[in-house]
Amino acid sequence: MVDLLRVGTIAATHGIRGEVKVFPTTDDINRFRDLKTCILDTGRERLELEVEGVKFFKQYAILKFKGIDNINDIEKYRGKDLLVTRENAVALEENENFIADLIGLDVFTDEGVHFGTVKDIMETGANDVYVIMSDDGKEYLFPSIKECILDVDLEKGAVTVHIMKGLLDL
Template sequence: MNLSDTFYIGYVTKTRGLKGELQLFFEFEDYMDLDFDVLFLEVNKKLVPYFVDSIKLQKNSTAYLNLEDVDHIDKAQPLVKRKVYLPNDKMPERDPDDFRYTDLVGFLVIDEHEGELGEITNVQELPQQFIATVDFQGKELLFPLNEELILDIDMEEEIIEVELPEGLVDLYREV
């Protein structure tokens, strides 16, 4: 299995107990919709398959899992901090109308007053709101994603038009 045949879902954060149980942290948004019969862990730049004996999904983007043949903490410990992948055919289908702010990564940001700012490189979810990171003249420009600032989103052209608060872009120019 090659990396191109899989998609990234998260990583192993730690062991739990002495019987080889692992904690998995999900960086994949729809982790509750995934099918976990086999996981691929990245070991020495290769994907190694592990069959799942049991998994308990938690609401905080984590899961506790037991893998076949990993029945002791000594076997589980080398798997900590390993990236976890699933085959592409396990990717859950999303409704085309199901839009999320994280879908804006890669979109070009155009401000009404400042013009073209750059491409969105990351979208973070904070407790109160989503924050977009834009590659602006070699620096990271951050701004909140909310309906008051967004004027238009062109899904075809991958362009987002915004009206950022006065002076925000100037702060990043001066740094």
């Protein structure tokens, strides 16, 4: 499991007083209301920043960090990720997982055969879709419904799937 989770990316500066527009990479933009600290991944180092203020504009969260009061101090971080520790992450409901924890898990069929690995999770309107790279190098899409994704076991690093009729020819 990863220790740091991305909650957003600095898209642009906002005004001249050091505020930034953050494109959220979290399901709930309102999670920024309770954010006290975050970690800025500069590419070379990780800086812990204290959030001084939060407001919202269109699809962006506008953040002001304590001690950064000038556009010149923050502009160089455009395109950089904002991370939180697991302790500062939003609480998950039962049977929910962070996408970052699912990437790379081994995928097994309900018959116990190794099928491949989780390559990505696509978030769609109806349900998420697991992008699975099979052992033979083909990419398959499995909807995150109880008929397809039977079990996710993070401790074992495994996902159990049921291959529905018509998905592939075994």
